[in-house]
Amino acid sequence: MLKGYEFVILDGVWLTLQLAVSSMALAVVFGLIGVILCLSPVRWLAWLGALYSTVIRGIPDLVLILLIFYGGQDLLNLVAPMLGYHAFIDLNPLAAGIGTLGFIFGAYLTETFRGAYIAIPKGQVEAGIAYGMSSFQVFFLVMVPQMIRLAIPGFTNNWLVLTKATALISVVGLQDMMFKAKQAADATREPFTFFLAVAVMYLLITSASLLVFRYLEKRYSIGVSAADL
Numbered sequence: 001m002l003k004g005y006e007f008v009i010l011d012g013v014w015l016t017l018q019l020a021v022s023s024m025a026l027a028v029v030f031g032l033i034g035v036i037l038c039l040s041p042v043r044w045l046a047w048l049g050a051l052y053s054t055v056i057r058g059i060p061d062l063v064l065i066l067l068i069f070y071g072g073q074d075l076l077n078l079v080a081p082m083l084g085y086h087a088f089i090d091l092n093p094l095a096a097g098i099g100t101l102g103f104i105f106g107a108y109l110t111e112t113f114r115g116a117y118i119a120i121p122k123g124q125v126e127a128g129i130a131y132g133m134s135s136f137q138v139f140f141l142v143m144v145p146q147m148i149r150l151a152i153p154g155f156t157n158n159w160l161v162l163t164k165a166t167a168l169i170s171v172v173g174l175q176d177m178m179f180k181a182k183q184a185a186d187a188t189r190e191p192f193t194f195f196l197a198v199a200v201m202y203l204l205i206t207s208a209s210l211l212v213f214r215y216l217e218k219r220y221s222i223g224v225s226a227a228d229l
Contacts, residue, residue, distance in 0.1 A: 012178070013177045019094065019169060024105065026099065027104075030110070032109075033106070034053055039117065052110065053107045053110045068096070068099070076091070105158055105162050111154075112151050113151055116147040116154070124142055164206070181198045
């Protein structure tokens with residue numbers, strides 16, 4: 001059916017999965033940093049967190065990908081000579097893709113985590129402080145474990161959107177399954193066949209992801225009463 005391109009497409013699928021998982025891991029880091037900034041009592045830090053969340057969510061992903069990839073490469077080649085490195089720096093598409101998607105979806109996770117944090121009763125924070133814990137300990141030992149349960153639905157949605165957004169990274173040369181399908185379509189002049197195959201693969205990935213996240217949501221809801229949900 002795929003005229004011998006089956007393993008080529010599967011190789012692209014593996015790269016797509018690496019990109020998606022790594023990008024989401026980085027997005028979690030950016031999201032936690034973002035929510036810490038947004039909730040900071042220091043006005044300019046809270047402003048910085050809000051600026052990051054608002055600006056990044058307001059610009060199309062493709063535009064940001066092109067800006068960060070090409071702008072970042074130009075910036076590196078501008079700064080490198082000042083540090084004594086005169087060779088041309090060519091960004092690795094996978095590393096650039098992970099960094100770009102992680103930065104973009106970190107803004108979305110900032111809002112997801114902020115909503116989860118706000119939903120937790122303030123008494124939890126007061127109890128942690130009364131117990132002698134620092135603000136850092138209260139956040140990571142008391143709030144974050146509870147935030148996980150509340151953030152899972154929003155996290156699931158962000159994961160699904162990020163997984164589909166990996167297809168955009170092919171525009172900067174990453175040989176993911178979208179890139180491989182385009183090559184196969186050009187070679188065989190059968191674009192419908194290969195793009196349909198890619199659509200099916202994305203559907204399988206997202207469907208499997210939904211099953212995993214539904215299990216996690218039920219798992220984290222064990223012992224939580226209906227009144228707490």
